[in-house]
Amino acid sequence: MIPAKNNSLIHWFFHRYINRLVVKSFAAVNYNTVEVANDKAVLLIANHFSWWDGFIMYYINTRLFKKRFLVMILEETSRKVSFFKYVGGFSVSKNSKDVVASLDYAAGLLNDPQNLVLIFPQGKLYSNFSDNVIFEKGVFRIMQRAGKNFSLVFAATFIEHLQHKKPTANVYISNSDSEFATIGNLQQAYRQHYDAARQQQTQIVL
Numbered sequence: 001m002i003p004a005k006n007n008s009l010i011h012w013f014f015h016r017y018i019n020r021l022v023v024k025s026f027a028a029v030n031y032n033t034v035e036v037a038n039d040k041a042v043l044l045i046a047n048h049f050s051w052w053d054g055f056i057m058y059y060i061n062t063r064l065f066k067k068r069f070l071v072m073i074l075e076e077t078s079r080k081v082s083f084f085k086y087v088g089g090f091s092v093s094k095n096s097k098d099v100v101a102s103l104d105y106a107a108g109l110l111n112d113p114q115n116l117v118l119i120f121p122q123g124k125l126y127s128n129f130s131d132n133v134i135f136e137k138g139v140f141r142i143m144q145r146a147g148k149n150f151s152l153v154f155a156a157t158f159i160e161h162l163q164h165k166k167p168t169a170n171v172y173i174s175n176s177d178s179e180f181a182t183i184g185n186l187q188q189a190y191r192q193h194y195d196a197a198r199q200q201q202t203q204i205v206l
Contacts, residue, residue, distance in 0.1 A: 001102045002078045002091040010086040022059040027164035031171035036151040041110040046155040048120035049128040057118050067116035107145035133191045140183040152176045154190050156197035172197030
């Protein structure tokens with residue numbers, strides 16, 4: 001696996017680049033606020049539908065959670081876009097022996113209350129308005145390994161142009177203090193959040 005790297009100069013540059021890119025590319029990025037414990041890390045579970053997903057979550061973290069941003073990405077992506085590791089990207093190689101190291105690494109990051117770890121548990125891209133929300137098992141294994149050292153937060157993002165030339169991103173966020181016995185229970189809880197968020201999105205009238 002490829003771990004996240006610390007380089008303050010490179011991080012400073014890409015921090016400014018990502019935030020400026022999001023501001024310039026979207027008419028607005030709207031999100032609601034939630035409270036999380038200061039003495040716990042955040043595990044952020046989000047839907048995966050585009051190249052923008054990680055950048056939007058990074059942007060929201062700088063304004064809402066204000067923690068050290070870390071995100072699990074595919075190893076081939078990490079190798080193609082090498083700067084990702086300097087803005088919190090760490091890799092996972094599915095269907096390899098190395099996947100266990102990636103899951104343990106992610107769980108270890110949740111021991112630090114200054115960290116936010118973003119996971120896209122669907123494992124691949126789906127339509128932004130897909131009915132199908134199916135999790136791969138990795139996220140649940142991370143949660144089991146990390147114990148109770150983190151706050152669990154769900155995010156569902158929907159992008160539409162509506163009346164603007166540029167798209168608007170609406171991010172619906174909720175936190176959960178539930179304990180989940182199986183990956184199916186976790187998936188169902190996220191699905192309820194996702195369905196409620198999608199219903200709110202489709203009720204937007206201008």
